[in-house]
Amino acid sequence: MGKLTRDERREVILKILLGVGFLTTAIVAPNAVRVFKYFIPMDRRDRWNIKQSFVRLEKNGLIKKKITNGEEYYSLTLLGSKRAKKYKLDSMKIEAQKKWDGMWRLVMFDIPEDKKIARRGVNLVLKKLGCVQYQKSVFITPFPCEKEIDFVGECFDARKYIRVIIARDVEGVAQIRKVFNV
Numbered sequence: 001m002g003k004l005t006r007d008e009r010r011e012v013i014l015k016i017l018l019g020v021g022f023l024t025t026a027i028v029a030p031n032a033v034r035v036f037k038y039f040i041p042m043d044r045r046d047r048w049n050i051k052q053s054f055v056r057l058e059k060n061g062l063i064k065k066k067i068t069n070g071e072e073y074y075s076l077t078l079l080g081s082k083r084a085k086k087y088k089l090d091s092m093k094i095e096a097q098k099k100w101d102g103m104w105r106l107v108m109f110d111i112p113e114d115k116k117i118a119r120r121g122v123n124l125v126l127k128k129l130g131c132v133q134y135q136k137s138v139f140i141t142p143f144p145c146e147k148e149i150d151f152v153g154e155c156f157d158a159r160k161y162i163r164v165i166i167a168r169d170v171e172g173v174a175q176i177r178k179v180f181n182v
Contacts, residue, residue, distance in 0.1 A: 009053045010062075011087045017063065017076045018084035085155045094129050094145045100182045104173065106165040107131060107139045107149055111158050118156040125152050132176050140170065142182050 004012065054074060057063045062080035066073045076084060107126060111119035123137075129148060131139035146164055153159025 013053055014084035015087055089125055094143050094148055096143050100142055103166050104170045105141050105145050109137050109162045111161045118158040121156045132179055142180050
């Protein structure tokens with residue numbers, strides 16, 4: 001745990017809260033902090049650093065604390081949820097299959113002009129995920145990506161404008177086969 005920076009600790013806490021929903025710490029028995037199961041604190045200083053990360057996140061409006069029966073419950077605020085999703089987007093990848101199933105996934109989007117920030121964001125994230133641009137608003141990958149596309153669409157509030165087509169034969173993919181080594 002001692003190797004994490006303040007920003008890395010904050011990112012880990014927000015990602016955990018996004019995935020789990022809430023974290024608890026015991027006020028009555030501070031050494032029995034349940035959040036430590038996600039970290040490996042080396043000493044009292046590490047414990048203090050983790051606690052300070054929670055204090056800063058709460059102060060910045062990213063998490064909120066509720067006390068019930070002597071336990072602190074932390075959950076994400078709307079702002080914290082957006083930040084956690086951004087962190088998750090930054091680290092998300094489409095996993096390659098061990099043996100390719102022979103199917104291509106075409107990801108197409110037609111996001112309206114009044115949502116151009118979402119359009120740019122979806123475009124950038126698809127490239128970052130490893131998809132190859134096939135046409136202007138069409139990306140292609142040989143690997144299953146439905147969960148990732150759902151998450152990207154949710155993050156940009158644009159899922160209804162994104163379509164995923166699974167096809168066996170796609171014209172002009174010789175170069176793309178080389179990119180993916182399939």
